[in-house]
Amino acid sequence: MTTMTAREKAIQESFSLRMDEAELLNCMRCGFCLPSCPTYLETGLDESQSPRGRIALMKAVHDGLIAPDDDVEKSLNLCLGCRACEPVCPAGVKYGHLLEEARDIFNDHNEHSAPVKAVRKTVFEGLFPHQNRMEHAVTLLGIYQRSGLQNATRKLGFMKLFPESMQAMERALPAVPKKRDMKNRPRSFSALAEKTATVAFFSGCLMDTMFLETNNATIKLLQKAGCDIVIPDGQNCCGALHGHSGEKDGAKNLAKRNIDAFEKTNADYIITNAGGCGAFLIDYDHLLKDDPEYADRAKAFTAKMKDITQILFELDFHQRIELKMEPQTITYQDSCHLRNVMNTHIAPRALMNAIDGANYREMENADSCCGSAGIYNIVESDMSMQILDHKMEKAKATEAHTIVTANPGCLLQMKLGIEREGLSDKVRAVHIVDLLLEACGELTH
Amino acid sequence: MISDYIKTKFTAIVGAENVDVSPAGRLVYSYDATPNFQSMPDAVIAPRNTKEVSQIVNVCREEKIPIVPRGSGTNLAAGTVPSEGGIVLLFKHMNQILEIDEENLTVTVQPGVVTLNMINAVEKRGLFYPPDPSSMKISTIGGNINENSGGLRGLKYGVTRDYVMALEAVLPNGDIIRTGGKLAKDVAGYDLTRLLTGSEGTLAVITEATLKLIPMPETKQTMLALYQSMDAAAKSVSEIIAAKIIPATLEFLDRPTLKAVEDFAKIGLPTDVEAVLLIEQDGPAEIVARDMQKIADICTREQAVSVQIAATEAEALALTSARRAALSALARLKPTTILEDATVPRSEIANMVKAINEIAAKHNVTIATFGHAGDGNLHPTCPTDARDHDEMERVEAAFADIFAKAIELGGTITGEHGVGMMKAPYLEWKMGPEGIAIMKAIKQSFDPDNIMNPGKIFAKETRKRLVISQ
Ligand SMILES: Cc1cc2nc3c(=O)[nH]c(=O)nc-3n(C[C@H](O)[C@H](O)[C@H](O)COP(=O)(O)OP(=O)(O)OC[C@H]3O[C@@H](n4cnc5c(N)ncnc54)[C@H](O)[C@@H]3O)c2cc1C
Ligand code: SF4
Ligand code: SF4
Numbered sequence: 001m002t003t004m005t006a007r008e009k010a011i012q013e014s015f016s017l018r019m020d021e022a023e024l025l026n027c028m029r030c031g032f033c034l035p036s037c038p039t040y041l042e043t044g045l046d047e048s049q050s051p052r053g054r055i056a057l058m059k060a061v062h063d064g065l066i067a068p069d070d071d072v073e074k075s076l077n078l079c080l081g082c083r084a085c086e087p088v089c090p091a092g093v094k095y096g097h098l099l100e101e102a103r104d105i106f107n108d109h110n111e112h113s114a115p116v117k118a119v120r121k122t123v124f125e126g127l128f129p130h131q132n133r134m135e136h137a138v139t140l141l142g143i144y145q146r147s148g149l150q151n152a153t154r155k156l157g158f159m160k161l162f163p164e165s166m167q168a169m170e171r172a173l174p175a176v177p178k179k180r181d182m183k184n185r186p187r188s189f190s191a192l193a194e195k196t197a198t199v200a201f202f203s204g205c206l207m208d209t210m211f212l213e214t215n216n217a218t219i220k221l222l223q224k225a226g227c228d229i230v231i232p233d234g235q236n237c238c239g240a241l242h243g244h245s246g247e248k249d250g251a252k253n254l255a256k257r258n259i260d261a262f263e264k265t266n267a268d269y270i271i272t273n274a275g276g277c278g279a280f281l282i283d284y285d286h287l288l289k290d291d292p293e294y295a296d297r298a299k300a301f302t303a304k305m306k307d308i309t310q311i312l313f314e315l316d317f318h319q320r321i322e323l324k325m326e327p328q329t330i331t332y333q334d335s336c337h338l339r340n341v342m343n344t345h346i347a348p349r350a351l352m353n354a355i356d357g358a359n360y361r362e363m364e365n366a367d368s369c370c371g372s373a374g375i376y377n378i379v380e381s382d383m384s385m386q387i388l389d390h391k392m393e394k395a396k397a398t399e400a401h402t403i404v405t406a407n408p409g410c411l412l413q414m415k416l417g418i419e420r421e422g423l424s425d426k427v428r429a430v431h432i433v434d435l436l437l438e439a440c441g442e443l444t445h
Numbered sequence: 446m447i448s449d450y451i452k453t454k455f456t457a458i459v460g461a462e463n464v465d466v467s468p469a470g471r472l473v474y475s476y477d478a479t480p481n482f483q484s485m486p487d488a489v490i491a492p493r494n495t496k497e498v499s500q501i502v503n504v505c506r507e508e509k510i511p512i513v514p515r516g517s518g519t520n521l522a523a524g525t526v527p528s529e530g531g532i533v534l535l536f537k538h539m540n541q542i543l544e545i546d547e548e549n550l551t552v553t554v555q556p557g558v559v560t561l562n563m564i565n566a567v568e569k570r571g572l573f574y575p576p577d578p579s580s581m582k583i584s585t586i587g588g589n590i591n592e593n594s595g596g597l598r599g600l601k602y603g604v605t606r607d608y609v610m611a612l613e614a615v616l617p618n619g620d621i622i623r624t625g626g627k628l629a630k631d632v633a634g635y636d637l638t639r640l641l642t643g644s645e646g647t648l649a650v651i652t653e654a655t656l657k658l659i660p661m662p663e664t665k666q667t668m669l670a671l672y673q674s675m676d677a678a679a680k681s682v683s684e685i686i687a688a689k690i691i692p693a694t695l696e697f698l699d700r701p702t703l704k705a706v707e708d709f710a711k712i713g714l715p716t717d718v719e720a721v722l723l724i725e726q727d728g729p730a731e732i733v734a735r736d737m738q739k740i741a742d743i744c745t746r747e748q749a750v751s752v753q754i755a756a757t758e759a760e761a762l763a764l765t766s767a768r769r770a771a772l773s774a775l776a777r778l779k780p781t782t783i784l785e786d787a788t789v790p791r792s793e794i795a796n797m798v799k800a801i802n803e804i805a806a807k808h809n810v811t812i813a814t815f816g817h818a819g820d821g822n823l824h825p826t827c828p829t830d831a832r833d834h835d836e837m838e839r840v841e842a843a844f845a846d847i848f849a850k851a852i853e854l855g856g857t858i859t860g861e862h863g864v865g866m867m868k869a870p871y872l873e874w875k876m877g878p879e880g881i882a883i884m885k886a887i888k889q890s891f892d893p894d895n896i897m898n899p900g901k902i903f904a905k906e907t908r909k910r911l912v913i914s915q
Contacts, residue, residue: 090773
């Protein structure tokens, strides 16, 4: 055993205590997950950047075989958390859960530098848990965009100070809605067709601010599909950003508040339109499994979760409503979490294929991560851009005019890719619900 | 640990980015797919070409450093566990398909190419490379050659050995040799190609291989036959072969395996039957149709409760993919999954299946069985827990009995997974002391310093053979 620093020793002890040994042992090291892992492939087959390697590292730290040193942390940081390794694992290893716990342990022992600490605190405690503050922050961004300041800062080259991905990201951000529009939406809507179901809509923190139009489109589609819709008060951020960044306690609190809010609605289903949030919501039963008060309630909650594309598909929306658009080639980039965790990949394709005029062309490796992965494209910018560039090669090969996604992170990343390729005047990226509403003859943006 | 001096030497050959001595970097090459074996190498080195391999081997010989060549680390015999430290040699840079020769029907590759990638490349040209281990999506040709791997198509088409025509290899003294050639016939001296095939990295480092291809079969059909008794399924296998039909694939799965596989694949496999046979035939359409009909008749006669032919290619692929996942799927049952590779003459398959069940009962362990029934190659697999020492002893005793029974029936301790460290203590049971002696002499003349994958194939101690009372 190597000598360890005090911090490493503390982390090691937490690994022994907290990591799920049975799950670590469940990996039989067959390697079936290797070909699906983007970081393994992008690093030129580096086992330490593979799921099997990462699990082996976690187990070695758990067993006290190696120290949780910088290389171990780097391996975990470079993981996209895309969970492409899970559906391909015949042994059923829950890699996502292992990763979350390991990151949480590292985070507990991390001394972030003062500025990083401040940013993390603002984001994880001050901003995302509070919908009104989110609205406010996004409003500021809107003022910045509308006031001409955006042009000014661009000219001043202020953004040059940030990693390249953030510079392009800044250009790719959608125009932000006005505060008034964010505030004044009703909390319930009635079906516009023969009633099929009552659904509660998880409107999401980012979706309900920066992507308000997409949320409005979601509501319209649900109405057309015959759903009565409630948007429960008191719901808040799903906690994914917290959970994936090693802020597990914060995530648990958000989860409980969401369960409280949705229980009251008695809806048949809980609907999301962001794969990233949906996958986290559908995992609440795992997150709260040790909480006596919430464990069963979390199970009831997750049993009702469905992505918007899945419910539309199940309610035969695409057969009952005429969908058509200007002739164009479209392609689809899977949301990793929608596909790998919520197991939803047939429904969005079926819906797109039903649109008259749209020539759907499947993109090669559509099921592999685009490199957005939450805040990954900011903190692991180099790898994220490498993955994105390879993704754009495949996207270009489809000759699509429209790249469709099902998650805000993926949407921004695809916009970023289009921007980086200099294709902004030829190719657009849209959320699938905006595309569907467009195909109903209603233009959103 | 290797000294800075030696590290500098390696760095001079392959560049700093291809030498890793960090604990994390070494840890991830300390294991393969074999349960309960793990040992850290001192360094991990990724050469870019044959010349660099030769230079590395020279340093290792001078300094007496063990060399463990490693493909994707999917072997099941602890063949790439650096039990005596030393360096792990990776082929991630040497993974190119160098040539597909459509006139001689050969493909020439570097050792690191992934088996399925190569198969896909040749199939695009209408050519066929039959050896298809279940791990082919991950395994490398270097690993396949060194384990002489089999696959689902072994019954009709043979194993890796039957397709290796020529090799380039670096010997432990640093010499680079070429064996064989694109030749249908070649009797110039000892057949070193065959000797190196299946040598588990203990004789030389393979740096290039030329493999035989055959034309793609025109059509293929896939069938699933269900049974309420394992015996009946095993008997069908013998009857099919006795009827002089050689299907491309003839695989066997028992109920526990089926259940685990269905839990993973969710394709609607039956889990209420005792056994299934997965059967494929390929070739010209009329012959395939005729053979499949005959096979269906035999299965029905032998008490199959249902015989279905896959309606579409996608359905057929789902069935074979599910079969390929069997071993890893069984790993979902318990923390530790120990599998064996006993092989008997085809005619003895029913006897062996019966013996495995009796042995499991005798030692009070759970054993699920699946495998390449048509090859007489079974994979009795034991879901267990390495932390339960009492059970582990019973598991080991059960497998010792299985080996002994296989040998008694004229079989062997391993059909396709290799000896490695896992089965080294049992090799003498199969070979006898004289057999071991001549193998050791071969090893000694290739590798007098014992630097090539030491600790594999030859055990320090042979396991005492118990007389089985049955
Ligand atoms: C789920 C699962 C299913 C499997 N199914 C099958 C199956 O159906 N049939 C079958 O036969 N096997 C099977 N295997 C076993 C294994 O996949 C094969 O043995 C495979 O050939 C190993 O390939 P690899 O690239 O992973 O080699 P590794 O495991 O890395 O190495 C295997 C051996 O080859 C040596 N080696 C590798 N490259 C070189 C080189 N260039 N020069 C010299 N020596 C080298 C190594 O030292 C080692 O001894 C399975 C394994 C798993 C996990
Ligand atoms: S995570 Fe699953 S697929 Fe990957 S090596 Fe482990 S058992 Fe195999
Ligand atoms: S989550 Fe994605 S990046 Fe991370 S190990 Fe799994 S496949 Fe690789």
